[in-house]
Amino acid sequence: MEIAVVGGGIVGGSVAWQLASRHAGNVTIYEQAVIAAGASGRTGALLRRHYTNEPEARLAQLGWEVFRNWDERVGGSCGYVPWPVVVTVATKGDYASNVDLLHRNIAMQNRLGIDARVISAGELQELEPHAFVDDIDVAAYEPESGYVDSIQATSSMIEAAQRAGVTVQEGVEVLGIVESGGRVTGIETGDGTKSADIVVCAAGPWSTQLMATAGVEVPVSTIRVQIIIAQRPFELAHPHAVYLDTVAGIFTRPWAPGRSLVGVAGGDQHDEVDPKTANLFNDRDYPARAISAIAKRIPGMKNARYLHGHAGLYDMSPxxxxxxxxxxxxxxxxxxxxxxxGFKKAPAVGITLAELIMDGEARSADLAPFALDRFATDAWKTPWSETEYRFDSDFGHGL
Ligand SMILES: Cc1cc2nc3c(=O)[nH]c(=O)nc-3n(C[C@H](O)[C@H](O)[C@H](O)COP(=O)(O)OP(=O)(O)OC[C@H]3O[C@@H](n4cnc5c(N)ncnc54)[C@H](O)[C@@H]3O)c2cc1C
Structure with a gap:
């Protein structure tokens, strides 16, 4: 059986790794640029498991178990750092109902085996002495969710796939998907048509255009999101927690010694772009905005120094x-x-999609809620849970 996986990001790598490990057939990864050229090389790679809906929390948990036990499960290292993750939600004034929602979401996560708890602002202050906490009452706290090195993890995943027999073709763009009579038969590349019995499209923002060549409508749009790496002042040499901070409007994690990755929520960076031509550099004013935003949570960061940064692309579903x-x-x-x-979920996507392809059913986690056909009707407009938070920060996604 010939299997073509389009996209050499963490998702394509994970699917290829699982299919080859289970001896599904001859698996080839086609990557138009280089491995981890897309979001997988530009991501924050925070492994928060805090979700307001169970299907995604399950994938995050299953994925985290792989990241945490990488050497045993995948082999090699993904650069996993077990580190506290703090998720803040607004609770003042009109947002008071978020307190109860936070408790309910943590209870759901605990049921799934996720180590998480609600902490008070006072407890956060003890854990994070440099943090400003007067604007919050409670937060979600995951002691070990941590983060990984995204390029190391993607490369290591694809090395594992190669060890299982996968062929990697870098610099080969898949131009089209060929189908006949409702069945996929191959892919088109610059080198001609390659036959394939199974094709997995893991092409991130490019998926819409590629799937259209097979007549499949995929409602994915592309937005551009920036991050910076900043050097912390010496008084903050000890790394802070990972934050997904809907109150201060930032996501941040320690990067390398003395450095932090910072991304800012904000509508102006969420304009739709063309993945082929998007500007992948920081806007001129972005570093100052990022530093002033993180200083809302960690005031000493107002003296942080911008080192470098970039933009990456989110593949947004409706x-x-x-x-x-x-x-x-x-x-x-x-x-x-x-x-x-998607980074945190990728190992789980590989496991479950391989189960679906080979066994006809995903057993490790339910994939039914993620089906493409949910967009055929208005069903997708129904929220996935009753515990979604109200928050104003625009991260491009909810929690
Ligand atoms: C700034 C930023 C911060 C993020 N932070 C987090 C976070 O903290 N935690 C988290 O879990 N997620 C985060 N994400 C999201 C996460 O990085 C992505 O969801 C994940 O990396 C997607 O992986 P992927 O393999 O699906 O896509 P990609 O990594 O984009 O890979 C798709 C690949 O397909 C290739 N390709 C496309 N078209 C073709 C074609 N026709 N032929 C051949 N190859 C093709 C591309 O070159 C690309 O390499 C962040 C993303 C960004 C941009």
Missing amino acids: DAHPIIGGTGIEGLYLAAGFSGA
């Missing part, structure tokens, strides 16, 4: 939940629309 599974064409599968939060 409901900001991933699209994983079959496509209506036999043998053609899709894993895209991760909406800015």
Whole structure:
């Protein structure tokens, strides 16, 4: 059996690794540029498991178990750092109902085996002496969710796939998907048509255009999001927690010794772009905005120094939940629309999509909620849970 995986990011790598490990056939990864050229090389790679809906929390948990036990499960290292993750939600004034929602979401996560608890602002202050906490009452606290090195993890995943027999073709763009009579038969590349019994499209923001060549409509749009790496002042040499901070409007994590990765929520950076031509550099004013935003949570960061940064692309689905599974064409599968939060889930996507492809059913986690056909009606407009937070910061996605 010939299997083509389009996209050499963490998702394509993970699907290829699982399919080859389970001896599904001859698996080839086609990557138009280099491994981790897309979001997988530009991401924050925070592994927060805090979600307001169970299907995504399950994928985050299953993914985290792989990251945490990488050497045993995948082999090598993904640069995992077990580190506290703090998620803040507004609770003052009109936002008071978020307190109860936070408790309910943590209870759901605990049921799934996620080590998380609600902490008070006072407890956060003890854990994070440099933090400003007067603007919050409670936060979600995950002692060990941590983060990984995204390029190391993607490369290591693809090395594992190679060890299992996968062929990697860098610099080969897949120009089209060929189907006949409702069944996929191959892919088109600059070198001609390659036959394939199974094609998995894991092409991130490029998926919409590629799937259209097989007549499959994929409602994924592309937005541009920036991050910076800043040097912390010496008084903050000890790394702070990872924050997904909907109150201060930032996501941040320690990067390398003395440095932090910072991203700022903000509508102006969420304009739709063309993935082929998007500007992947920081806007001129972005570093100052990022530093002033992180200083809302860690005031001493006002003296942080910008070192470098970049933009990356989010593949946004209409409901900001991933699209994983079959496509209506036999043998053609899709894993895209991760909406800015797919890195942590990627190992789980590989495991479950391989189960679906080979066994006809995903057993390790339910993929039904992620089906592409949810967009055929207005069903996708129904929120995935009753515990979604109200917050004003625009991260491009909810929680
Ligand atoms: C700034 C930023 C911060 C983020 N922070 C987090 C975070 O903290 N935690 C988290 O979980 N997620 C985060 N994400 C999201 C996460 O990085 C992505 O969801 C994840 O990396 C998607 O992986 P992927 O393999 O699906 O896509 P990609 O990494 O984009 O890979 C797709 C690949 O397909 C290739 N390709 C496309 N078209 C073709 C074609 N026709 N032929 C051949 N190859 C093709 C591309 O070159 C690319 O390498 C962030 C993303 C960004 C941009």
